[in-house]
Amino acid sequence: MLTLPAPAKLNLFLHITGRRADGYHNLQTLFRMLDVGDELSFRANQSGAINFRCSDASIAGADNLVVRAAKLLQPFAAPDAGVEIYLEKRTPMGGGLGGGSSDAATTLHALNLQWQLGLSTQQLADIGLKLGADVPVFVFGQTAFAEGVGEQLQPVELPDCWYLVVTPDAHVSTAAVFTHPDLIRDSKPLTLADLMSSPWRNDCQPLVERLCPQVAITLQWLVEYAPSRMTGTGASVFAEFADELSARRALADLPANCRGFVARGLNQSPLLTALRHAV
Ligand SMILES: C[C@@](CO)(OP(=O)(O)O)[C@H](O)COP(=O)(O)OP(=O)(O)OC[C@H]1O[C@@H](n2ccc(N)nc2=O)[C@H](O)[C@@H]1O
Numbered sequence: 001m002l003t004l005p006a007p008a009k010l011n012l013f014l015h016i017t018g019r020r021a022d023g024y025h026n027l028q029t030l031f032r033m034l035d036v037g038d039e040l041s042f043r044a045n046q047s048g049a050i051n052f053r054c055s056d057a058s059i060a061g062a063d064n065l066v067v068r069a070a071k072l073l074q075p076f077a078a079p080d081a082g083v084e085i086y087l088e089k090r091t092p093m094g095g096g097l098g099g100g101s102s103d104a105a106t107t108l109h110a111l112n113l114q115w116q117l118g119l120s121t122q123q124l125a126d127i128g129l130k131l132g133a134d135v136p137v138f139v140f141g142q143t144a145f146a147e148g149v150g151e152q153l154q155p156v157e158l159p160d161c162w163y164l165v166v167t168p169d170a171h172v173s174t175a176a177v178f179t180h181p182d183l184i185r186d187s188k189p190l191t192l193a194d195l196m197s198s199p200w201r202n203d204c205q206p207l208v209e210r211l212c213p214q215v216a217i218t219l220q221w222l223v224e225y226a227p228s229r230m231t232g233t234g235a236s237v238f239a240e241f242a243d244e245l246s247a248r249r250a251l252a253d254l255p256a257n258c259r260g261f262v263a264r265g266l267n268q269s270p271l272l273t274a275l276r277h278a279v
Pocket residue numbers: 011023024025026027029095096097098101131132133134135148149150174175178179231232233234
């Protein structure tokens with residue numbers, strides 16, 4: 001059996017620089033890998049079937065990104081290649097933390113190994129992009145600057161730090177944010193050097209704060225502790241701390257209607273580290 005992590009991510013900044021003909025948006029974003037997330041176990045067999053179980057019954061169906069990722073790899077595998085997969089779901093869902101995309105990326109790497117497909121990381125990322133714009137960064141597994149819809153990646157080394165990640169009791173649909181007429185979608189494309197040295201912001205945040213007052217209220221609370229922003233299209237928000245204790249002190253004061261966790265920011269994803277030990 002192969003057990004691998006599927007880490008969560010933050011978008012430390014997120015600029016939307018335009019809308020493409022296919023409706024998708026071009027972005028400039030800094031993905032930060034975290035040391036916490038989901039965990040998946042894989043047991044390959046020769047049944048030809050993909051059997052999937054999940055700790056959260058609400059996402060245990062065949063439309064789970066894990067099952068969809070496995071199905072995309074089946075044409076590359078022997079006809080009798082099968083697998084049993086168990087997903088221990090921990091990352092809050094639909095919160096801009098990339099949990100589903102990360103689960104898909106971990107599945108692609110795991111089955112590439114267990115079914116002995118020999119696909120390169122770039123091939124896995126290209127396959128993953130069919131499932132979602134956030135999948136390639138998890139396949140590459142590094143804190144990275146991303147352009148395009150998130151598939152053009154450049155690793156970035158950031159200093160060690162800790163984050164308090166807070167998810168208010170609110171749901172924000174990624175598609176609803178991207179189709180909203182008031183979304184800021186005309187930010188000027190900047191160089192990575194300029195982006196790193198200017199104040200970081202998320203272009204989705206003003207709209208989501210308006211559509212979802214819980215996000216604005218949670219940020220007003222969090223910013224009292226440390227500089228804070230929203231990740232992805234929300235609803236999760238985060239604050240950055242130099243040390244773990246300060247992040248845990250803020251977590252102890254968490255408002256009643258929120259979930260929160262403390263995570264370390266990593267330059268290399270725990271998935272890549274685990275894969276090195278698995279081969
Ligand atoms: C914007 C980000 C930043 O990380 O948001 P979060 O999902 O993490 O909050 C992601 O790139 C999201 O990636 P992901 O969640 O994989 O999105 P997808 O499933 O590919 O797309 C969901 C919907 O969002 C819109 N969409 C998504 C990404 C993008 N660059 N432009 C878009 O317009 C499209 O309308 C699409 O139908």
